[in-house]
Each structure stands twice: as C-alpha cells, then as structure tokens.
Amino acid sequence: MSEAAYLIGLGAAGAAALLGATLPARRRVLGAALLSSAACVCAFLAAGQVLVSGHAWSAHSAEVLPLTGVSLSLDPLSALFVATTALVGLATSWYTIGYAAHSAPSRTATAMLPAFLGSLLLVPTASSVATFMVAWELMALTSLLLLLNEHRQRDEARDAAQWYAAMTHVGAAAILLGLLLLATHAGGQTFAAIAAHRGQLSVALRSAVFVLTLVGFASKAGAVPLHAWLPRAHPEAPSPVSALMSGAMVNLGIYGIIRVGEDLLGGGALWWWLAVVALGVVSAIFGALHAAASADVKRLLAYSTVDNIGLILVGVGAAGALAVSGERLLAALALLAALFHLVNHALFKGCLFLGAGALQHATGTRDLDQLGGLARRMPVTAALFGIGALSISALPGFNGFASEWLLLESLLHGFADHTDATVVALLIGVAALAITGGLTAAAFVKALGVGFLGQPRTAGAASAREVAPSMLVGMALLAASCIALGIAPGVLLPVLERATASGLAVRPPSPLRAGLGLDLTGASGAIEPALVLAGLLGALVLAWVLVRLPARRSALRHARTAEAWGCGRELQTARMEVTATSFAEPLQRVFVDVLRPDRDLEVTHVAESRFFPQAISYQHRIDDGLERVLYRPVIDAVSAWGRLARRVPNGSVHRYLAFGFVALVLILVVLA
Amino acid sequence: MSAGTELDLVELTAGVVLACAVVTLWRRDLRALVAVLALQGVALAALAAVLALHTGDVGLGVVAGVVLLAKGLVIPNLLARVVRRDPGSRETTPLVNVPASLVAAAGLVIVAYLSAGRLTSLFPSPMTRLAPLGLATVLVGFFVLVTRRKAVSQIVGLLLVDNGVALVAFLLTAGVPLLVELGASLDVLLVVVVLQVLATSMRARFGHVDLDQLRELHD
Structure with a gap:
C-alpha cells in the first residue's frame, strides 16, 4: 500500500516534469504544479503510513538501472525525510502557480522543478550505493539547472551556479569514493549487505569512509567551512527553488550523515561525532552572525539555514557521541531533538523563503533597506512571514521553541556522560545554542521590523500589492504546520521516536512520554507549550487591560497614534527610519573581527568651504571571511x-x- | 581442409595484415597507401573465411563477406576518390621520418608480443598465439595517426587500428558475432565518410589537407 503510493508519487513527479516540458506556455505551469502536488500527497501518505505503522518496505528492480538495478526502501528514518520534503514540496507546488504568473519561467525551469522534487523524494529511499549516487547526482543536476534559470537577468546567478556546481561535485566525488570503498570491502553494494558486514571492517577503513562521506554530506548540508555555495545559491535561485533547497535539500546532507555514520557504519569512534559537533558549533555561530548582519532578505535566510543546520549537526553529533559511550537514552533524546528541529526548520524556512519570494515578487527587490511599510500593503504575507520569523526565533507557541528546548535539554542532560571530551563538546554546544538564539532573534526582528513595518523607503515598496492567493495558500500551509507543531509538539513524538530508533545503531528506549507536550522519561524535564502560550497570551491580555482601564480616565486617553517603528515621531519620513544596515551596525561592531566589514565613506565638499559637505556616500559590504x-x-x-x-x-x-x-x-x- | 593447412593459412593472412601495416609506414605515395589498405582488408576477410570454412559457421562466413565488402572494396574506393582529387600528393614530411618509423614499428611489435602474453595465456592455442600480430597492427596504426600529416594518412591509420582490433577478435574468439561486426563495420564506414567530407572541405577552405595547419584554429 505504502509502496504503491510512493511509486505512484514518483511517477507523478516524472509525469509533471514531462508535462512541464511539453505543454504550451499557459498550461504547463498549472499542469506541472497540479501533478507535482499529487506526487507530494502520494509520497506524504506513503511516508506517513510507514511512520505510523513502523513497517518498513523495500523493493528492487533489475530493469531500471543496467548492471546494478534499483533498490528502494522506506524505513521510518527515510520516511521522516520523505514526509518533510513532501510537505514543503506541496506548499511550493501551489506557490509556483501564482509565482509563475509574474516571472514567466522557461520550459526547462517548469520541467526541472518537479524533477528536482522527485529526486529529493528519491534520495532518502535509495538503499544501494548505485541507486543513492544516481539519485544524488540527479538532485544536484536538476537543482543546478534551476539555479541557472535567471542567468540572463543576473550575472550573480551564473557565479552562484559555478560555485554550486564545483562544490556539489567535489562533495559527490567524496561521497562516491567513500561509499565505493565501503561497498568493496563489505562485499555488497546494497545498504543491507553493508550493514550486515560492518563488523568485519577495520577501524581505519570505517574512519576513512566516515570522513569522506562527512565531507560530501556536510558540503550539501552547507556546514561551515563547506558552506560557500549556500549563501550564493539560495538567494539567486527562484524562490520556490530556494524553499526546496533550504527546506529539503540541505536536510539530505544530515540524512546522509545519520544513514552512513549510524546505520551503515554502526556508530564508530567518538572523535567522528565530536567532529560533527564541532562542525555544527562553527556553522551555527557563523551562520547566525552573518544572518544578523545581512541586509538582503534571501541572503539572511540562507545564512540562517547555515545556522540551523549547525544546530541540527550539534544534535546529531551529540547523539553519536552519547551512543558511543553507551548512553542510549540520552543519545535517542539528542537525535530525536535534532530530527525534530530538522522538520521544524524545513517548515519555517520553507515558509520564510516563500515569503521572501512574495516580497521580491511584489516590490522587485530583496534588499531590506529598500522595503518597509509592507505590513499594511501585504497583510497576509506579513502575517505568514511573521509566523515563520517567530518560529525560527524559537518563541513559545511556535515549533522552533519546542525543538530548540528539546535540543537544549538533551545537551544539558548529556553532561551526565562520563567521557570528558563529550561533556566539553556538549557544553560548547549549549553555548552555541544560546548565542545563536539571540542572534537569530536579532536577525528576524530586523527582517520583520525593517521590511514590514514603518514607511516604505522606495516607490517599489510603496506600490506593493498582496500576492496571488495560490502563493498565500502555499505559505499558509507551512505556517499552519509551524503553529500546530508549536502548540502540540507531542503529536509528532511517536513518529519521531520511530525515526530515531531506525536511525540509531543501538535500539534506544523511548526518551519521552506520550502526550501533547514534551515530557522526558529518563530525566527530569517537561514542558507544555500550549500552557506556556496560554500563559503568555493571558499575561498580554492582562497587561492590555491594566493599561487600558486607567487610561479611560487619565491623560492617556489623548494618546496619539504614529507609525510603528518610527519612534513616535509625527513628521516621520522614510529617511529617518532605522534601516537594516543601521540595525545591524551595533552587532557588527561587536563582532568586527569575525565579520570584517568593508566600509567606504566618501564625503565631497562644497567648493567654497570644506565645512559644508555636498554629498556623502557610504558603501558597506560584508564578505565571507x-x-x-x-x-x-x-x-x-x-x-x-x-x-x-x-x-x-x-x-x-x-x-x-x-x-x-x-x-x-x-x-x-x-x-x- | 586439414587442421594444419588451416593454421598455415591463418598464419599467412594474419602475417599479411601486419606486413601491410608496416608497409603503410614505408610508402609515401597516398595511392599506394590506399592499395595496401585494400590488400589488408582482403587478407582480413580471407582469414575470416578460412575460420568460417573450418568451423562451418555460417554467421562467420557472412562476416567474412561483410569485411571483404567494407574493408576490401567500399572504404578503399572512397579513399581512392579523395586521393584522385589531388593526384601526385605524397606524405612528404612525416613528423617521424621513414627509417625511424620502421625502427619504431619494430619496437612496437616487440611491445605487442610482450604485452599480449596475458591475453594468450587466457586460452592458449596455436590460434591465440597469433594475437600479438593484431595488437602490433593496432599500435602501428596508432603510430601512423600520430606521425602522419595528411588527412588521408590519418584515415588509413584509423583503419589500421580498426583492422588490428578485428584481427585480435578473430584470433581470440574464433569469430565475432555477426551483429557486432556489422555494427563495427558500419561505424568505420561512417567515420571514413565523415573524414572524407572533412578532407574535401578542408581542401576547399584552406587549399590543403594538412592536419598540422589546423593548429591555427586553436583559441
């Protein structure tokens, strides 16, 4: 049943690609979007059945791929990635209907988007080295073609595509080398055969395989220092593609690390996982810092992807390290938290990238310094983008809070571990989580405040109109999932537990009690986000009532209203407002050694006196150090x-x- | 036909194939090159025919016919047409002169004999012991490709390589499947046609068919 649904889904994605390539211009976008929605629904149902029942299936066909055949299998770990991709894919497919009306995508772009989606659904189910590499390369090639879509309009797209092509191929080469090494020595190229023979492999060989594949998967996930393509490619790709890249493709890098490190190699040495934690910590801090300093909204989101991938890597690394030292319960908790955050990141980052696409669509720019005042002009987009921003900033009641809380708990409880190196790594992980939390909040206050509040800074922002309903529906789907998982994270727990159990090399006991909220079994720690949210809302209402009641009788009754984000001034103009650059300035000063901003101030004076400047030009750029x-x-x-x-x-x-x-x-x- | 005669005939024809390859290094007249190539094709076809008679394999007999038709008649005729367009054209200054080429050919034959040991040891028989002849033909053909300047000499070199490969195939497997041989022959025919067109248009455009001058197209 699940198998049939999944295969139908893949077939529908292929058919969507064909339709996109063959139908006339008007129909092809709609045809491809509807069929790829169907593909996503089928894949979601298939993955959902596996996740709910816990029964994995596998299939093999000798006809499709010569010599090796195609092996597919859907276990709960794969199913979690398939389901996440399908959800983001569904939202993206609807979104493209409205988005295409504006950007008139080429035949290639229309055909490649479903193909990309299909390859994203295929990668986690591939269960042999050959199948995996074919799916992986298909994903790289289709996304590269999509990235090149706007190369005629912008030179940056070409540059980004070059970076992406080079880095993704180096990564794929490393993965191929690692997996071939593994397959040769394990005496079989199906994942099942490799996992069965892993006991006979030497430690050195397993370490070599892990390092090679880690390089490849980390470059796909965008972990620092292999992230260089990500802040280029995500902003330059069309927004639906950015959403898929950030919400689904980078996840597969994490999937690869878990699949190879835990499932195929069976855990291995402690230093593997400490290296993963180190990658995660560096990525999280680096990404969050650059996100806070970026004025380009899509670049900001791209760096924030680096940040979140870093947090997920910290969780995955912590899980691996704890599993090596035998703390199965804590390992399961950490991996569960990492997978939960991965799902949540896919949802809110998908929503945010689609929102950024809507901004670009409506105003023609993605530079925050040229936006402003959009909340009044595009209220629905603003609300949906706001939900995404609140989720990513980990505010209670939104899904980011639930997973970051769980991640923090798992790291804190991990201190009980008796290996010093692990404890130090976890401690640094906690610090990274704390600092990125603050920086992310700053970044999204900037995006939301400067982009949507205040007054429009340019004519483009002033004439913005709400985008097409199909785009809003796509974003709303993801935003609604964010809220649902934020209020009742407990409903996803059984599913996450099954995925965790099939991911870890050692079968863990259940780390959490069933319920709507989160309640640890092995250690003290519980939270009920719905109650926290209710409490916060209650406090807000109380504050409002307490302010309003006396105001009826006092001078406050004559309170005047002014532009939000305008410091209460009456003759506020857009020139007086805080811009994204100026908002980030204090942070930039604090982290000047890391960010190394390139500033250029040029003052030209009036000819008669050098005390009266005629023009001041200020240029400011932050390069990736x-x-x-x-x-x-x-x-x-x-x-x-x-x-x-x-x-x-x-x-x-x-x-x-x-x-x-x-x-x-x-x-x-x-x-x- | 007794087994001894058959082996003698195979040895003779295989020897002719290699001798023809060496002769292409010696002769400079392009017409002579084409004639030698035709002779080589006929020798190859004869070898296939001998094998077919010996084994009674009808498919191999058809292959012999195809080889005779393609390599003995059609391809040499096509090449002769190219040569006739500018009569008296010679491979005047090869990159390696004729005596040195012949010495090199001797060296290549030795390399072929040394390296074919692995091939023949797979299935040692009087027939497979001749495989180095085919390998040597391939190497000599490649050498022609590398050192000769005229477009026609290049085609001849390519065909020598192809004939050498066919010879190895006949000797080692005692017969290539008909389909494979047909496909290979058609491929070669196509390559010759393409090269003929190339040579003609080169003459039309540059007034010569000297491949070395193509260097100007670089960058």
Whole structure:
C-alpha cells in the first residue's frame, strides 16, 4: 500500500516534469504544479503510513538501472525525510502557480522543478550505493539547472551556479569514493549487505569512509567551512527553488550523515561525532552572525539555514557521541531533538523563503533597506512571514521553541556522560545554542521590523500589492504546520521516536512520554507549550487591560497614534527610519573581527568651504571571511594549474593523438 | 581442409595484415597507401573465411563477406576518390621520418608480443598465439595517426587500428558475432565518410589537407 503510493508519487513527479516540458506556455505551469502536488500527497501518505505503522518496505528492480538495478526502501528514518520534503514540496507546488504568473519561467525551469522534487523524494529511499549516487547526482543536476534559470537577468546567478556546481561535485566525488570503498570491502553494494558486514571492517577503513562521506554530506548540508555555495545559491535561485533547497535539500546532507555514520557504519569512534559537533558549533555561530548582519532578505535566510543546520549537526553529533559511550537514552533524546528541529526548520524556512519570494515578487527587490511599510500593503504575507520569523526565533507557541528546548535539554542532560571530551563538546554546544538564539532573534526582528513595518523607503515598496492567493495558500500551509507543531509538539513524538530508533545503531528506549507536550522519561524535564502560550497570551491580555482601564480616565486617553517603528515621531519620513544596515551596525561592531566589514565613506565638499559637505556616500559590504582565507588560495592554485595545463593542448591534432598513443604503449609495457 | 593447412593459412593472412601495416609506414605515395589498405582488408576477410570454412559457421562466413565488402572494396574506393582529387600528393614530411618509423614499428611489435602474453595465456592455442600480430597492427596504426600529416594518412591509420582490433577478435574468439561486426563495420564506414567530407572541405577552405595547419584554429 505504502509502496504503491510512493511509486505512484514518483511517477507523478516524472509525469509533471514531462508535462512541464511539453505543454504550451499557459498550461504547463498549472499542469506541472497540479501533478507535482499529487506526487507530494502520494509520497506524504506513503511516508506517513510507514511512520505510523513502523513497517518498513523495500523493493528492487533489475530493469531500471543496467548492471546494478534499483533498490528502494522506506524505513521510518527515510520516511521522516520523505514526509518533510513532501510537505514543503506541496506548499511550493501551489506557490509556483501564482509565482509563475509574474516571472514567466522557461520550459526547462517548469520541467526541472518537479524533477528536482522527485529526486529529493528519491534520495532518502535509495538503499544501494548505485541507486543513492544516481539519485544524488540527479538532485544536484536538476537543482543546478534551476539555479541557472535567471542567468540572463543576473550575472550573480551564473557565479552562484559555478560555485554550486564545483562544490556539489567535489562533495559527490567524496561521497562516491567513500561509499565505493565501503561497498568493496563489505562485499555488497546494497545498504543491507553493508550493514550486515560492518563488523568485519577495520577501524581505519570505517574512519576513512566516515570522513569522506562527512565531507560530501556536510558540503550539501552547507556546514561551515563547506558552506560557500549556500549563501550564493539560495538567494539567486527562484524562490520556490530556494524553499526546496533550504527546506529539503540541505536536510539530505544530515540524512546522509545519520544513514552512513549510524546505520551503515554502526556508530564508530567518538572523535567522528565530536567532529560533527564541532562542525555544527562553527556553522551555527557563523551562520547566525552573518544572518544578523545581512541586509538582503534571501541572503539572511540562507545564512540562517547555515545556522540551523549547525544546530541540527550539534544534535546529531551529540547523539553519536552519547551512543558511543553507551548512553542510549540520552543519545535517542539528542537525535530525536535534532530530527525534530530538522522538520521544524524545513517548515519555517520553507515558509520564510516563500515569503521572501512574495516580497521580491511584489516590490522587485530583496534588499531590506529598500522595503518597509509592507505590513499594511501585504497583510497576509506579513502575517505568514511573521509566523515563520517567530518560529525560527524559537518563541513559545511556535515549533522552533519546542525543538530548540528539546535540543537544549538533551545537551544539558548529556553532561551526565562520563567521557570528558563529550561533556566539553556538549557544553560548547549549549553555548552555541544560546548565542545563536539571540542572534537569530536579532536577525528576524530586523527582517520583520525593517521590511514590514514603518514607511516604505522606495516607490517599489510603496506600490506593493498582496500576492496571488495560490502563493498565500502555499505559505499558509507551512505556517499552519509551524503553529500546530508549536502548540502540540507531542503529536509528532511517536513518529519521531520511530525515526530515531531506525536511525540509531543501538535500539534506544523511548526518551519521552506520550502526550501533547514534551515530557522526558529518563530525566527530569517537561514542558507544555500550549500552557506556556496560554500563559503568555493571558499575561498580554492582562497587561492590555491594566493599561487600558486607567487610561479611560487619565491623560492617556489623548494618546496619539504614529507609525510603528518610527519612534513616535509625527513628521516621520522614510529617511529617518532605522534601516537594516543601521540595525545591524551595533552587532557588527561587536563582532568586527569575525565579520570584517568593508566600509567606504566618501564625503565631497562644497567648493567654497570644506565645512559644508555636498554629498556623502557610504558603501558597506560584508564578505565571507572564511571564504577569503580558505577558498581564495585553492581557487588561485587551481586557476594557476589551469593556465599551466592550457599550454599542453596547443591545437595540434598530432599532439593529442600522441597523448593517447604514449598512454596506450605505457600501459601495455606496465602490464607486460 | 586439414587442421594444419588451416593454421598455415591463418598464419599467412594474419602475417599479411601486419606486413601491410608496416608497409603503410614505408610508402609515401597516398595511392599506394590506399592499395595496401585494400590488400589488408582482403587478407582480413580471407582469414575470416578460412575460420568460417573450418568451423562451418555460417554467421562467420557472412562476416567474412561483410569485411571483404567494407574493408576490401567500399572504404578503399572512397579513399581512392579523395586521393584522385589531388593526384601526385605524397606524405612528404612525416613528423617521424621513414627509417625511424620502421625502427619504431619494430619496437612496437616487440611491445605487442610482450604485452599480449596475458591475453594468450587466457586460452592458449596455436590460434591465440597469433594475437600479438593484431595488437602490433593496432599500435602501428596508432603510430601512423600520430606521425602522419595528411588527412588521408590519418584515415588509413584509423583503419589500421580498426583492422588490428578485428584481427585480435578473430584470433581470440574464433569469430565475432555477426551483429557486432556489422555494427563495427558500419561505424568505420561512417567515420571514413565523415573524414572524407572533412578532407574535401578542408581542401576547399584552406587549399590543403594538412592536419598540422589546423593548429591555427586553436583559441
């Protein structure tokens, strides 16, 4: 039943791609969107059945892929990723209907979006090395084509695509090498065969495989320092694609780490997981800092993806480390928290990227400094974006709060572990969680406050209109899921527990009690977000009543209203408002050594007196410091090598032939 | 036909194939090259025919016919047409001169004999011991490709490689499936047609068919 639904879903995604490629311009967007929605619904149902019943299935077909055949299997861990992708995919598919009316996507883009979606659904179910790599490359290629969609309009898209192509291929090469190494030594290329033989593999080999695959998966997940493509690609891709990339594709990097590290290699050494925690901590802080300093709304969201992936990695690494030292309950709790945060991140980041797309759609820019006052002009978008922002800032009553609380609890309880290195890593993890929490809140206060409140700063923002209903429906689906999971996170617990159990190498006991809220079994700690929210709302109402009641009789009755975000001034103009850049300025000063902003102040004076400036121009740019340190030398070396290598092919046919000839003779001589 | 005669005939024809390859290094007249190539094709077809008679394999007999038709007649005729367009054209200055080429060919034959040991040891028989001849033909063909300047010489080199591969296949497996041989022959025919068109248009555009001058197209 689940198998049939899943395969129908894949078929529908393929059919959607075909329709997108063949139908005439008017119909193709609608046709592709409807069919890919159907694909998502089927995949969601299939994954849901596996998650609820806990019964995995697997299928093999020898016909589809020559030599190796295709092996698919859907266990609860895969199903969690499939379900998340399907939900984000469903919202995105609806969204594209309205989005396309504005941006008129090409035939390729319309066909590639369902293909990308299909590959995203395929990757977590692949259960052999060959199938996995084919699905993985399909995902990389389709997303690359989608990223190139707007390359005619913007040069940055081409640049981003180059970065993405290079990094994703290096990552895929590392994964391929690692998995091939594993398959050769384990004596089989299906995941089941590898997992069955892992006991015979040497520690060195397993470590080599883990490091190779970690490099590949971390680069796909966008973990620092392999993140360089992410803040380029996510902003430059069309918004539905950004939502899918951020809400579904980066998750698969995490999936790969869990699948290979825990399931195939069976846990391994402690230092593997401490390395994962370290990657996570660096990513979380780095991402949150850059997000807080960004003025481009999509760039901000992209860096915030790096941040959240970092938090998830901290959870995954903590789970691995705790499992190695035998703390099965705490390991299960940490992995559960990480998976929960991953699901939540997919939902709110999908919603936020779709919201950013709506902003861009309505105003023509994604620069926060040129927006403002959109809450009045696009109230529904503002509300939905606001729900996403509150969720990502981890406010009680929204889903980000539930998972970050759980993550924090799991790290704090992990201190009971008796390995010093693990305890130190967890301690640093807690600190990272705390600092990113604050920075993320700052970033989204900026996005929401500067973008939606106050007065419009440009004509584009002033003439913004609410976007098409289909776009709002897509965003609303994700926003509603955010609220539902925020108020009653307990409903997802059984599902998460099954996914955790199939993810961890050791079968854990259940870390949480059933219920609407979150209640730890192994340690003290419980929270009922619905009650917290009710309490907060009650306090708000009480405060309002307490202020309003005396106001009826006092001078406050004559209170005047002014623009929000305008410091109460009456003759407020847009020029007087806080901009995104100025909002981030204090943070930038604090973290000047990390962010290294590039500032350029130029004052031209009136000819008569140098005391009266005529014009002041201020330019400000934040480059990625890590990129300058780590990537520049590599790129320079590669281009130098390339220039050198270009001398070898001089256009002479004979020389090219001689290369082949000499190689052939040499091989023959060596073999003889 | 006794087994001894059959083996003698196979040895003879295989030897002719390699000898023809070496002769292409020696001759500079393009017409002579094409004639040598035709002879090589006929020798290859004869070898296939001998094998077919010996084993009584009808498919192999058809293959022999195809080889005779394609490599003995059609392809040499196509090449002869190209050569006839500018009569008297010679491979005047090969990148490696003729005596050095012949010495190199001797070296290549030795390499072929040394490295074919692994192939023949798979299934040692009087027939498979001849496999180095085919390998040597491939290497000599490649050498022609690398060192000769004229477009026609290049085609000849490519065809030598192909004939060498076919020879190895005949000797090692005692017969290629008909379908494979048909496909390979058609491929080669297509390549020759393409190269013929290329050579013609090169002459039309640059006034010569010297591949070395193509270097100017770089960058």
